[in-house]
Amino acid sequence: MMKSILHIFVLTLLSSGLSCSQEAGNPPSAKEQDKPYKNEEFNAYWYSGKAEVAAYNLKQSRYGEIHDGKAVLIFVTEPFSKSKQVKLDNPEQARDDKITVMKLNFTKKFTTGIYPYSMMLSSFTPVDSYNHSKTLKVTMSSQEWCGQVYSQMNLDRRKYSLKSFSYFEKEGDQDLSIEAALLEDELWNQIRLNYKALPVGEIKIIPGLFHTRLMHKNLKPVLATATLNEEGGQITYQVKYPERSLSITFDKVFPYQIQSWEETYNGIGGKELTTSATLDKTLHIDYWSKNSVSDKYLRDSLNLK
Numbered sequence: 001m002m003k004s005i006l007h008i009f010v011l012t013l014l015s016s017g018l019s020c021s022q023e024a025g026n027p028p029s030a031k032e033q034d035k036p037y038k039n040e041e042f043n044a045y046w047y048s049g050k051a052e053v054a055a056y057n058l059k060q061s062r063y064g065e066i067h068d069g070k071a072v073l074i075f076v077t078e079p080f081s082k083s084k085q086v087k088l089d090n091p092e093q094a095r096d097d098k099i100t101v102m103k104l105n106f107t108k109k110f111t112t113g114i115y116p117y118s119m120m121l122s123s124f125t126p127v128d129s130y131n132h133s134k135t136l137k138v139t140m141s142s143q144e145w146c147g148q149v150y151s152q153m154n155l156d157r158r159k160y161s162l163k164s165f166s167y168f169e170k171e172g173d174q175d176l177s178i179e180a181a182l183l184e185d186e187l188w189n190q191i192r193l194n195y196k197a198l199p200v201g202e203i204k205i206i207p208g209l210f211h212t213r214l215m216h217k218n219l220k221p222v223l224a225t226a227t228l229n230e231e232g233g234q235i236t237y238q239v240k241y242p243e244r245s246l247s248i249t250f251d252k253v254f255p256y257q258i259q260s261w262e263e264t265y266n267g268i269g270g271k272e273l274t275t276s277a278t279l280d281k282t283l284h285i286d287y288w289s290k291n292s293v294s295d296k297y298l299r300d301s302l303n304l305k
Contacts, residue, residue, distance in 0.1 A: 045255050045284075046102075051076035054257065054282045055302040060110040061265075061273035062117070062214070069110025069117075070304060071277045073258060074287070075192055076103050080124055085137045085154050100127045101136065102189045108210070115145035121209060125189035129197065135186040140209035151209050151219075155180065160206070162219060171216060181221040184208035184239065184246065191237065191250050191258065198237055200226050205239065208246075211263070234259060257282065 051074055058069040079091035080101040088094050101124045108119040121140045126132035138153045147167030153160045156177070164174040182205045190198055204221045212219050225240045230252065238247040244265040250258045263275040281302045290298055299305075 041254055046077045048284075050284050050286050051288075052255070052257075052282065052284055053287055053302065055280045055304055056260075056277040057280050058108060058110060059274075059276045060108065060117075061263075061267065061275045062110070062112050064267055064271060064273070065112075066273070066275075067110045067112055069108060071109075072105075072107045072302070072304075073188065074105040074107075075189075077101065077127060078103055080126075080136065082136070085124070099132060099136075101125055102127055102193055104188050106188070112144075117142065117144045119143075119210060121185060123183070123185045123189055125186050125193065127193060129190075129193060134180060135183050135189070138183060138185045138209060140185075140213060142210075142213055149213050151213060153178070153183075153209075153219075164219075166213075168216065176219075178206065178219060179221055181206050184211075187237065187239075187248060188258065191248065192256055195228075195235065195237070195250065195256055198226070198228055200228050203239075207241065207244075211244070211265075215265075 054073045054075075056071040056073070058071040060067045060069050077100055079088040079094070080086070080099050080103075081088050081094060081097050082099050083097050088098060091098050104121075104123045104125075106121040106123070108117070110117050119140070119142045122138065123135060124137045125135040134155050136155045139151065141150045142148060149164070149166040149168075149171070151162065151164040153162050155161075158180050160178045160180055162174065162176045162178055164171065164176075166172060182199065182203060184205055185208045187198070203224055203226050205224050205226075206219060206221050207217070209219070211217070222241060224242075227238050227240075229236050229238070233252050234249050235252050236247050236249045238245060244263070246261070246263045248258060248261045250256050258279070260278045261276065265273060267273040283298070283301055285298070287298075
């Protein structure tokens, strides 16, 4: 009886046109109950038919200066195709091709002088990391008045297939294969799923697409050192690269909300620059259904202009 009710509920959601809605109401089987990301608390939060939308006050380093802006982290679970690596339109028909992912949509908006930047990164990480240990896909786009760039990484067995497009001549159009390794861009999802599984010590990691595109660096695995430190009710995961560091601070208790982050590197002339963001406002909401003019007031709840 419960299975029939659940099936009808999912079909109702699909037929209502919620094109980017999460996979609601998909509780685990009994044998998965002991996994850290498969329990009642996790289900109640991440399979409730809502997403977590968190707005941050951003201080973005660019051109040797710090620019005020806004960042938004949107976390939601959804059904994903293992073969096509896209969101499934009809997950109930996908059978073995279906996998549930934690999707992060990460946006940054800031202005440098007269012209604005608009950046977005999406990361798709399997919820069941025991059986699917690597993030399946990451995309990144950046738009500003000089032009735009787009990059996409898809997992292909033991490698990531990278397609990258840029208006810069030296970058141009690229189609490469990169050794699969831990992705900086999956750390955010891993924190929400099971921060205790984050690697520490010397690690091999692929730097984030935001950083590599802004700094016009080649994308490849590098050696870094990672630490996980607890202070009070918060935990900080830090990755130290040879020329850069990234620290992400999050709550120790579920749902392990990300409170802040800092990225420090040496800019032009060796000047140390830091990009930082601190949590401002959060909504747990089915944002995809809030798309009418009358819903605009919700942006005020996030302090978004």
